[in-house]
Amino acid sequence: MENPCLTFVTPTLLAGDRSLVTVVAHEIAHSWTGNLVTNSSWEHFWLNEGFTVFLERKIVGRLQGELERQFQSEFGFDESLKTAVKTFGDSHEFTKLIPDLRGIDPDDAFSSVPYEKGSAFLFTIEQLLGDPVRFEKFLRAYIDKYAFQSVTTDIWKHELYSFFPEKKEVIDKIDWDTWLFAPGLPTKPKYDSRLMEVCSALAAEWISAPENNLPVSSSLFESMSPMQKVTALGKIRTSGKFTIEKMAALTSSFNLEETKNCEVRFGWLMLGLEVKWVPIIPKALSFVLSVGRMKYCKPIYRSLFNWPEARTLAIQQFQSSRKNMHPITANIIAKMLT
Incomplete structure (x- = not known):
């Protein structure tokens, strides 16, 4: 979890080969996108996480090359975003980049959608503008201008138009309503595959x-x-x-x-x-007993609950270990049983 200039990370990142350091880059990037400039409400959560994923992969590009950045971006779209949309259903409110959360617990809406759909949107805009270096300068100018403030998507959109006055016709062609307010998968960006x-x-x-x-x-x-x-x-x-x-x-x-x-x-x-x-059941149960990340626990428990041969064992383990779990993770998993 990110805090200004202080990051707490899960031990699951210690793979022994530094292969998961992208999460560290992500949390450090939050010092700017999320903490220095903050989304004004949960509906605009993508301004926090989508921007941070985009910057995380910019850092990966600097460290490991542009090809790796392209690959990780496509991975996020194909694996994380598609899975989230499939889980909710492609017409579900929570698959919108700006969902209507009135009367909704934001924890219930949490998924990779604001992360990956948001990052894909920024990736698409950068490609349309055709100048990655200048787009990075725009992001820095936006962060500098709104430091220590909370923002909405309309504020950020206005800044995009203001920074690229000569690109107005290009920006006008962006399908804003579909990207921001339509459920389901957006048009996939063009990645180097x-x-x-x-x-x-x-x-x-x-x-x-x-x-x-x-x-x-x-x-x-x-x-x-x-x-x-x-x-x-x-x-x-x-x-x-x-x-x-x-x-x-x-x-x-x-x-x-x-x-x-x-x-x-x-x-x-x-x-x-x-x-x-069947041999995977005890291994999956052991994994979620030792690892508390919602990223892992939620889909594994969902799969176990939906499998008749595993359901009873999974419920028994969850009920006995719930007191040791993070309350947000425990509550979300408990709702799967209701």
């Missing part, structure tokens, strides 16, 4: 391989970055074509049961839960 294509190829290989002739080499998976591994596992999971009979072989081939990277482990657990692989 070279790193993503590697993940797609590995996923396709495992999805299409017959059960008696599965891939034997793990060299491609081992050469991937942790984020690429997560992406490949996610593509296998969401394909709807991966069979339970392949799960043990994939687990063994990629040594997934031994991984210390929580993101990779989470991707593996969610894949096992998706195909209803």
